[in-house]
Amino acid sequence: MRKKFKEATGNTLAPLRPHLKWLVVGFAIVISFGSILYTNSLVEQIRDREQRQIEIYASSLEFLANESENVNFFLILDEIVAANHSIPVILTDENEEPEDFRNLEKAERYTPGDDRMNFLRSEIQLMKEAHPPIEVTLKDDQDNIYGHKYIFYKNSFLLNQLRYYPYIQLSVIGLFGVVIFMVLNYIKRVEQDRVWVGLAKETAHQLGTPLSSLMAWSEYFKDLYPDQKEALLEFDKDVDRLKVITDRFSSIGSEPQLSLVNVADAIDEIVIYLQKRLSTKINMTVSTFPNREIDGRINPSLFAWVIENLCKNAADAMEGKGSIHISILRANEGRVAVDVQDTGKGIAKAKVKNVFRPGFTTKKRGWGLGLTLAKRIIEQYHQGKIFVKHSEINKGTTFRIYLNG
Ligand SMILES: Nc1ncnc2c1ncn2[C@@H]1O[C@H](COP(=O)(O)OP(=O)(O)OP(=O)(O)O)[C@@H](O)[C@H]1O
Ligand SMILES: [Mg+2]
Structure with a gap:
């Protein structure tokens, strides 16, 4: 209930x-x-x-x-x-x-x-x-x-005119309605864009200052307490992670740079990071087809954010136990397909169309923003595609991403 x-x-x-x-x-x-x-x-x-x-x-x-x-x-x-x-x-x-x-x-x-x-x-x-x-x-x-x-x-001509008049009138009104709808939609999108970009920029900006000061503090403490190096290295890791987050926000707040990179390498790096943080009962595997030499045009820091979001959702859907398989495939028209497949509880058919909507969540502590962000990153920043390729209740879900090669 x-x-x-x-x-x-x-x-x-x-x-x-x-x-x-x-x-x-x-x-x-x-x-x-x-x-x-x-x-x-x-x-x-x-x-x-x-x-x-x-x-x-x-x-x-x-x-x-x-x-x-x-x-x-x-x-x-x-x-x-x-x-x-x-x-x-x-x-x-x-x-x-x-x-x-x-x-x-x-x-x-x-x-x-x-x-x-x-x-x-x-x-x-x-x-x-x-x-x-x-x-x-x-x-x-x-x-x-x-x-x-x-x-x-x-x-009479008058009678004929009158007969067709409502259809002409309604078509004109309909056309007008479509134009208004498109304009409003456009305005809404532009506004949403501004909010996203503005918020991201501001966050990156705000995080920047304390972050540099944290790095300075770390160096200072390393000199002051040489015997605490171990602990301070852990501290550095967290600072690095914060740097990654700041970098993501700053990327989303500006025109992100795409570069041609080996997708398998990029994903391996993300998997190594995630494997350490997700439950040990979650088994992560990566496969490539036809070989590992598959290059995609990505912004590595934003792309990692997408894969992380998908894997976190997968882990949530499996309630901490199961497997996540990522396959990287060469698709037609020079594109690259990335499938993230889990063995979780699946998504009901009626809800599939909602998962990318901002605010849609079935989780107690969810914001319902993970997939919205993923969609935005893939579609707007990478000119790619992301969608639910397959989902079956209690069997699992596969999300597919298309990237440009
Ligand atoms: N792999 C998956 N298996 C089953 N359901 C999923 C999966 N991925 C997403 N969903 C469903 O889609 C919803 C929206 O996901 P989304 O990542 O956008 O938000 P969230 O995970 O609920 O919250 P957050 O903003 O913290 O990510 C989830 O609440 C869940 O119901
Ligand atoms: Mg999520």
Whole structure:
């Protein structure tokens, strides 16, 4: 229970953000759907109105035509459709041959003749697919049907615009959102960078002064108490370690220098150091493939920090007993792969994606910064990659690092 609690609270930075993200995404989806539904209902209403308008036109036509013979349909069309400046209409005879049209700008551009007729015929086919034509029945005085006319029509430009408007609007807003998101992300990264670098520089700077004075004290005491040399050598070792730490902080606070070094040699050195400090029940081994001559571009002091962090995590996961195996492999494209494999308790699948997040820890006394730092060192300072290559509960975990050769 206690552990669970730790898991939940240790992860202080992480849990809020994904929720907030989903809340924003959910809100955006609701707004998008709402806006599309609302415009769709507007489109429906306008479509109905346009259809009614055409029907009124048709029945007026019918009425006028049946009132008197020899009625001039074109005149009627002009009179009635004059009120309508937007719905494209074609009036045809019984054989669907165009007789007149309105609100078809494209057709106006053709000079009257075959071309225009052909255009109108193809337009009629398109209009047919959109709406069935309205039939006008022509009757004489005795109510005998003597002919038909058809009115073809399609949605007005306004209606079409309205139909696509929400999609265009949402795409523009979406694009805007993506740009804002990228800018904010960039600002956040720049700020984080500044904090990291500033803090590291300041730490290195602050440690520098007492460190030089400690070294001076050591020399002074060696002269003063020659019989205490042994103890003072141990003291020197600790001072050296502090120097290494200061050096790391100062490297992370400035543009680190990379050099081409034999990765196996660098790792051997780290393993020798770690072996002395980790439990004796932890067996550390190193292997290389295809041979030991594998050079990688690294900053040895920062790279050591990464390997140390990985090995410490491995030791924690094994609760002081098990083996850590580091393999150095020549990978393709001139890269070098370094695998750090342990026989520890493994990482649950759902947590794998969180391990590099700042603040994510499952340990009582963990800061959840070890892997964040490792990722930063490998990816930003070495232009490499680090990820969980494999992990199985109660079997072990393998972290992989790619370095440039
Ligand atoms: N080899 C591993 N096996 C199992 N779990 C691991 C391993 N490496 C990391 N983890 C998990 O990832 C978490 C984050 O590791 P990270 O090194 O970033 O922080 P931490 O070790 O908890 O704290 P610290 O800041 O002191 O390193 C760990 O708490 C642990 O749950
Ligand atoms: Mg750690």
